[in-house]
Amino acid sequence: PDYLSEGELDIFNKIKHSLEPTALEVQDVSGGCGSMYALDITSSKFAGLSVIKQHRLVNNILGEDIKKWHGVQLKTKAP
Numbered sequence: 001p002d003y004l005s006e007g008e009l010d011i012f013n014k015i016k017h018s019l020e021p022t023a024l025e026v027q028d029v030s031g032g033c034g035s036m037y038a039l040d041i042t043s044s045k046f047a048g049l050s051v052i053k054q055h056r057l058v059n060n061i062l063g064e065d066i067k068k069w070h071g072v073q074l075k076t077k078a079p
Contacts, residue, residue, distance in 0.1 A: 007034040011062065018061045019043040022079050029073065038073040047078040 004012055008026045015024055023042035030036040039058065046054045054076040059066055066072060 005032070005034075008037070011037060011039070011065065014061055014065075015039070015041060015058070019045050019057075030070070035068075035070040036072065037069065038075075040075045042077050042079050044079055046076055049078075051076065 001009075001012070004026060005028055008028055012024060012026045015021060015026070019041060021041050021043040023040070025038070025040040027038045028034055028036070029038045041058065045057070049057070055074055058074060058076060
Protein backbone atom coordinates (compact mmCIF):
# COMPACT_ATOMS: atom_id res chain seq x y z
CA PRO A 1 0.00 0.00 0.00
CA ASP A 2 1.24 3.47 -0.90
CA TYR A 3 0.21 5.02 2.43
CA LEU A 4 2.88 3.07 4.36
CA SER A 5 6.23 4.57 5.32
CA GLU A 6 9.41 2.86 4.17
CA GLY A 7 9.78 1.04 7.51
CA GLU A 8 6.14 -0.02 7.55
CA LEU A 9 6.36 -1.25 3.96
CA ASP A 10 9.44 -3.36 4.73
CA ILE A 11 7.62 -5.08 7.61
CA PHE A 12 4.43 -5.43 5.54
CA ASN A 13 6.30 -7.18 2.72
CA LYS A 14 8.16 -9.59 5.03
CA ILE A 15 4.94 -10.66 6.75
CA LYS A 16 2.98 -10.82 3.48
CA HIS A 17 5.63 -13.02 1.87
CA SER A 18 5.94 -15.41 4.82
CA LEU A 19 2.40 -15.65 6.20
CA GLU A 20 0.21 -14.90 3.15
CA PRO A 21 -2.26 -13.04 5.41
CA THR A 22 -5.90 -12.45 4.55
CA ALA A 23 -5.69 -9.18 6.51
CA LEU A 24 -2.60 -7.20 7.49
CA GLU A 25 -2.13 -3.82 9.13
CA VAL A 26 1.26 -2.32 9.96
CA GLN A 27 1.51 1.02 11.73
CA ASP A 28 4.47 2.92 13.16
CA VAL A 29 3.16 4.02 16.57
CA SER A 30 6.39 5.69 17.68
CA GLY A 31 5.63 9.04 16.09
CA GLY A 32 7.53 8.20 12.93
CA CYS A 33 10.94 7.21 14.31
CA GLY A 34 10.42 3.48 13.65
CA SER A 35 11.02 2.27 17.21
CA MET A 36 7.57 0.77 17.87
CA TYR A 37 5.02 -0.84 15.59
CA ALA A 38 1.45 -2.07 15.87
CA LEU A 39 0.81 -5.19 13.79
CA ASP A 40 -2.58 -6.80 13.19
CA ILE A 41 -2.30 -10.06 11.24
CA THR A 42 -4.91 -12.58 10.14
CA SER A 43 -3.40 -15.67 8.51
CA SER A 44 -4.47 -19.26 7.93
CA LYS A 45 -0.92 -20.24 8.94
CA PHE A 46 -1.97 -19.44 12.53
CA ALA A 47 -4.69 -22.12 12.50
CA GLY A 48 -4.26 -24.54 15.39
CA LEU A 49 -1.48 -22.49 17.03
CA SER A 50 -1.74 -20.90 20.47
CA VAL A 51 -1.40 -17.10 20.61
CA ILE A 52 2.12 -17.51 22.02
CA LYS A 53 3.14 -19.72 19.09
CA GLN A 54 1.56 -17.26 16.63
CA HIS A 55 3.58 -14.42 18.16
CA ARG A 56 6.78 -16.49 18.12
CA LEU A 57 6.24 -17.17 14.42
CA VAL A 58 5.94 -13.43 13.71
CA ASN A 59 9.00 -12.70 15.90
CA ASN A 60 11.03 -15.26 13.92
CA ILE A 61 9.96 -13.72 10.61
CA LEU A 62 10.94 -10.22 11.72
CA GLY A 63 14.18 -11.51 13.29
CA GLU A 64 16.82 -8.80 13.50
CA ASP A 65 14.33 -6.00 12.80
CA ILE A 66 12.33 -6.61 15.96
CA LYS A 67 15.49 -6.55 18.11
CA LYS A 68 16.03 -2.88 17.16
CA TRP A 69 12.58 -1.75 18.29
CA HIS A 70 11.53 -0.53 21.72
CA GLY A 71 8.34 -2.55 21.45
CA VAL A 72 5.64 -4.09 19.32
CA GLN A 73 1.87 -4.30 19.70
CA LEU A 74 0.96 -7.62 18.13
CA LYS A 75 -2.51 -8.97 17.35
CA THR A 76 -2.71 -12.28 15.54
CA LYS A 77 -5.53 -14.64 14.61
CA ALA A 78 -6.58 -17.31 12.16
CA PRO A 79 -9.42 -16.46 9.74
